[in-house]
Amino acid sequence: MSSPQRTIVVVGGLAAGPSAASKAARTDPHARVILLEQSDAISYGICELPYYVGGTVEADDLVVHTAESLKREKGVDVLLHHRVEEIRTGNRRLLVRDINAGKATEICYDRLILTTGATPRRLGLAGEESVNVFHIRSLDSAHQLRHFIDGMRPRTAVVIGAGFVGVEMAEALRERQIDVTLLERGEMPLPGMTPDARAAMRDVLVKNGVRFCGNESPVALTSQDGKRVTHVLTPGNTYGADVVVVAVGVVPNVALARQAGISIGRHGGILADQWQKTSAHNIYAAGDCCEVRNAVTNAWCYVPLATIASRAGWVAGTNAAGGRARFPGALRATAVKVFDHEAVRIGLSAEEAKLAGFMPITRTVTTPSRVGMMPGASKLTVTLIADRTSGRLLGGTLYGREGAVHRSHALAVALHQHLTVDAFRESDFAYAPTFSPLWDPLLVAANALSRELQSPGRP
Amino acid sequence: MSSPQRTIVVVGGLAAGPSAASKAARTDPHARVILLEQSDAISYGICELPYYVGGTVEADDLVVHTAESLKREKGVDVLLHHRVEEIRTGNRRLLVRDINAGKATEICYDRLILTTGATPRRLGLAGEESVNVFHIRSLDSAHQLRHFIDGMRPRTAVVIGAGFVGVEMAEALRERQIDVTLLERGEMPLPGMTPDARAAMRDVLVKNGVRFCGNESPVALTSQDGKRVTHVLTPGNTYGADVVVVAVGVVPNVALARQAGISIGRHGGILADQWQKTSAHNIYAAGDCCEVRNAVTNAWCYVPLATIASRAGWVAGTNAAGGRARFPGALRATAVKVFDHEAVRIGLSAEEAKLAGFMPITRTVTTPSRVGMMPGASKLTVTLIADRTSGRLLGGTLYGREGAVHRSHALAVALHQHLTVDAFRESDFAYAPTFSPLWDPLLVAANALSRELQSPGRP
Numbered sequence: 001m002s003s004p005q006r007t008i009v010v011v012g013g014l015a016a017g018p019s020a021a022s023k024a025a026r027t028d029p030h031a032r033v034i035l036l037e038q039s040d041a042i043s044y045g046i047c048e049l050p051y052y053v054g055g056t057v058e059a060d061d062l063v064v065h066t067a068e069s070l071k072r073e074k075g076v077d078v079l080l081h082h083r084v085e086e087i088r089t090g091n092r093r094l095l096v097r098d099i100n101a102g103k104a105t106e107i108c109y110d111r112l113i114l115t116t117g118a119t120p121r122r123l124g125l126a127g128e129e130s131v132n133v134f135h136i137r138s139l140d141s142a143h144q145l146r147h148f149i150d151g152m153r154p155r156t157a158v159v160i161g162a163g164f165v166g167v168e169m170a171e172a173l174r175e176r177q178i179d180v181t182l183l184e185r186g187e188m189p190l191p192g193m194t195p196d197a198r199a200a201m202r203d204v205l206v207k208n209g210v211r212f213c214g215n216e217s218p219v220a221l222t223s224q225d226g227k228r229v230t231h232v233l234t235p236g237n238t239y240g241a242d243v244v245v246v247a248v249g250v251v252p253n254v255a256l257a258r259q260a261g262i263s264i265g266r267h268g269g270i271l272a273d274q275w276q277k278t279s280a281h282n283i284y285a286a287g288d289c290c291e292v293r294n295a296v297t298n299a300w301c302y303v304p305l306a307t308i309a310s311r312a313g314w315v316a317g318t319n320a321a322g323g324r325a326r327f328p329g330a331l332r333a334t335a336v337k338v339f340d341h342e343a344v345r346i347g348l349s350a351e352e353a354k355l356a357g358f359m360p361i362t363r364t365v366t367t368p369s370r371v372g373m374m375p376g377a378s379k380l381t382v383t384l385i386a387d388r389t390s391g392r393l394l395g396g397t398l399y400g401r402e403g404a405v406h407r408s409h410a411l412a413v414a415l416h417q418h419l420t421v422d423a424f425r426e427s428d429f430a431y432a433p434t435f436s437p438l439w440d441p442l443l444v445a446a447n448a449l450s451r452e453l454q455s456p457g458r459p
Numbered sequence: 460m461s462s463p464q465r466t467i468v469v470v471g472g473l474a475a476g477p478s479a480a481s482k483a484a485r486t487d488p489h490a491r492v493i494l495l496e497q498s499d500a501i502s503y504g505i506c507e508l509p510y511y512v513g514g515t516v517e518a519d520d521l522v523v524h525t526a527e528s529l530k531r532e533k534g535v536d537v538l539l540h541h542r543v544e545e546i547r548t549g550n551r552r553l554l555v556r557d558i559n560a561g562k563a564t565e566i567c568y569d570r571l572i573l574t575t576g577a578t579p580r581r582l583g584l585a586g587e588e589s590v591n592v593f594h595i596r597s598l599d600s601a602h603q604l605r606h607f608i609d610g611m612r613p614r615t616a617v618v619i620g621a622g623f624v625g626v627e628m629a630e631a632l633r634e635r636q637i638d639v640t641l642l643e644r645g646e647m648p649l650p651g652m653t654p655d656a657r658a659a660m661r662d663v664l665v666k667n668g669v670r671f672c673g674n675e676s677p678v679a680l681t682s683q684d685g686k687r688v689t690h691v692l693t694p695g696n697t698y699g700a701d702v703v704v705v706a707v708g709v710v711p712n713v714a715l716a717r718q719a720g721i722s723i724g725r726h727g728g729i730l731a732d733q734w735q736k737t738s739a740h741n742i743y744a745a746g747d748c749c750e751v752r753n754a755v756t757n758a759w760c761y762v763p764l765a766t767i768a769s770r771a772g773w774v775a776g777t778n779a780a781g782g783r784a785r786f787p788g789a790l791r792a793t794a795v796k797v798f799d800h801e802a803v804r805i806g807l808s809a810e811e812a813k814l815a816g817f818m819p820i821t822r823t824v825t826t827p828s829r830v831g832m833m834p835g836a837s838k839l840t841v842t843l844i845a846d847r848t849s850g851r852l853l854g855g856t857l858y859g860r861e862g863a864v865h866r867s868h869a870l871a872v873a874l875h876q877h878l879t880v881d882a883f884r885e886s887d888f889a890y891a892p893t894f895s896p897l898w899d900p901l902l903v904a905a906n907a908l909s910r911e912l913q914s915p916g917r918p
Contacts, residue, residue: 048832051833164891305890306890310897326885333888337893337894346889375515405894406865408888408889410869412889413876426785427787427868428788429766431506431765438766438769
């Protein structure tokens with residue numbers, strides 16, 4: 001028996017979209033899968049944009065799929081320059097504008113997957129749309145910044161926001177021999193990591209020529225000619241800038257979903273269940289337009305990361321095409337390279353744990369990354385957080401010159417499984433002197449935390 | 460209420476011994492803890508011996524604890540040059556010979572911990588005790604080899620046995636500009652890893668100037684002067700050698716335990732339970748003299764690794780001193796550096812899984828170690844093994860230029876928890892382009908294995 005051909009339409013072509021479309025086509029080879037993208041490019045490495053700006057990689061390297069390759073390799077029909085203007089849930093149609101032709105048509109869907117992504121958050125200051133102010137989020141904006149640097153040879157830059165994108169952009173601009181000032185409204189860069197990790201990464205930034213200024217929130221952008229920003233003003237200071245990069249987060253694109261009456265969460269993202277289904281019939285959603293469940297707390301959170309977008313897209317595509325897959329929740333696992341260092345956080349921070357109703361206790365150890373005498377050994381700092389009541393592992397932060405990020409994968413498995421510290425520390429890790437001390441830093445930290453858990457009287 | 464002072468005696472000072480003694484003294488600060496060692500050194504980095512032979516590290520670097528520092532820092536009384544000749548379980552006494560003084564005395568114990576270690580397996584060939592044939596297991600033997608190399612400047616070496624110690628020794632000798640031939644009775648080096656990992660590591664050895672000869676078992680050692688071996692003979696070939704290193708495994712030292720009537724397992728090691736208690740009252744054991752339970756199968760196995768010795772020593776020391784700790788089983792997790800590559804195996808191999816009654820299925824993926832375009836990206840190969848019936852993850856092998864060993868820690872957690880492949884692959888791993896592809900190689904392998912598990916018809 002052959003069922004009638006199903007039409008699955010995916011709206012948005014960056015990370016979750018191509019993942020959803022490919023997986024839908026694979027799950028139901030008879031389905032017609034259409035991907036609509038309003039810009040002229042799909043499926044490029046958004047996480048690699050800082051490295052493109054910095055000159056480490058070239059534009060061609062960024063492309064994962066073109067419209068042609070997604071058709072050829074995955075069987076997905078891609079319509080570029082097509083913007084969805086309205087979802088008509090009643091008769092399952094989309095009002096779609098062909099931007100080049102200027103005309104609107106209707107496209108029917110049996111299943112719809114919204115992967116409309118996110119938009120850089122604006123400062124809301126006059127001058128923010130000047131030619132030398134950049135909000136890096138798309139290939140387009142990265143091209144513009146790179147061409148600006150190549151053509152105008154700016155000598156000074158101000159990066160606003162020291163989350164992981166701001167930090168990566170600061171490093172990229174240093175690679176281009178630009179004097180970089182990094183402004184952060186908090187005291188330290190990389191919110192969400194432990195205080196000592198943040199202080200250590202601040203030191204790494206400074207050591208590598210980034211002028212880091214904490215507790216600074218821009219209140220104005222000034223320009224001489226009305227076109228080009230020359231200074232960033234904060235309540236107490238004025239920072240000269242030939243170029244300004246704004247990296248203060250993103251906001252989910254939910255206008256279409258909202259128009260269709262789909263439930264939106266308190267973080268502003270679409271609420272999709274573990275099957276990535278929205279509140280509307282036959283409509284799925286995935287990626288940076290969505291909130292996700294935290295795998296530790298099960299609470300809704302907003303975690304606009306490519307890993308999560310790709311996985312959620314995969315789940316949405318599977319289910320929209322009649323398969324069955326489940327999104328397991330997110331750990332907010334975030335890794336960042338800071339010059340010659342790496343840092344990673346995963347699960348809950350102590351503050352987040354407290355807010356979620358846990359009684360967090362924390363232990364930090366600093367050990368050699370390899371057996372101390374071995375060439376290449378450096379310091380690795382591991383912080384683990386557990387709940388005093390249950391002994392459950394809740395999260396961790398690792399940083400050092402080497403061996404932080406890959407080690408955090410062991411924590412990922414433990415956090416998804418809600419393991420206690422005592423269960424985690426039983427793990428028999430592979431060892432040789434060039435890779436770690438005899439007791440891996442993760443185990444040293446877990447042992448320290450376990451002792452702390454066994455002495456309830458201590459603060 | 461104060462209990463009478465307990466005397467805890469530890470026999471053997473290499474890895475498990477100092478761990479057990481330190482932990483015992485920490486667990487019961489009132490106990491008298493005595494460590495007896497027949498040689499003149501305790502607590503040195505046995506895993507670093509190849510790097511000492513190769514000239515990467517110096518002798519002083521190897522020492523973790525001296526008798527003095529173990530006393531000062533851990534409160535353990537160390538008696539060097541003291542050999543235990545008999546355990547008198549009836550009245551809890553040891554007959555101990557002071558080797559320097561030549562006389563025997565009795566030492567009483569309340570708890571005894573046997574950490575008598577292992578001895579290099581002999582080939583059983585005439586000439587094996589010649590001055591230029593080395594069985595590397597102790598600081599002494601490593602000193603002798605290094606001095607032999609420094610003094611005699613050998614030009615050719617034959618290493619017999621291509622397990623991880625043989626491979627490390629071959630690399631160490633290459634570091635000393637010696638022509639190295641590595642003989643292995645199997646076809647490939649590194650038994651226990653997957654066939655393709657073994658072939659790849661063979662290629663790495665060959666590329667770095669090691670002459671690898673598989674399917675070769677020495678049948679004789681010949682010498683011209685009766686003192687110095689000049690050739691290693693196999694059934695079909697003759698290999699000239701200025702120096703010979705034998706690395707064909709170790710056998711547990713259980714003579715004392717056997718004399719005391721303690722149960723010995725079929726692999727020849729002491730059988731200690733999960734509290735590291737032996738079959739004899741008040742006698743614990745840990746380290747390379749013991750068998751351990753495999754954490755995947757729960758079967759006894761012999762895994763003479765420093766990680767396991769240290770952990771088991773810790774458990775024995777805790778329990779002997781009145782605390783409570785459990786040895787969680789071993790994963791046979793083994794990491795090895797092979798020149799500019801790393802390789803690791805953990806859990807069961809496909810063959811071991813079959814023998815243990817599982818229906819193993821295997822998937823191997825080769826992916827970039829980082830996002831392909833990023834500087835430093837190389838190939839990483841991951842093999843995962845699962846049980847078809849239950850979907851349980853059973854083991855894995857990873858190899859490549861970077862990122863193999865630390866990634867295996869995530870498998871360690873999964874294997875201890877008896878996770879299915881589907882549970883493992885839900886893990887949200889931290890990502891940035893310099894550290895891994897968007898989907899980590901472990902997840903790519905797990906996804907491939909999961910698909911395989913879902914298609915029961917396929918071979």
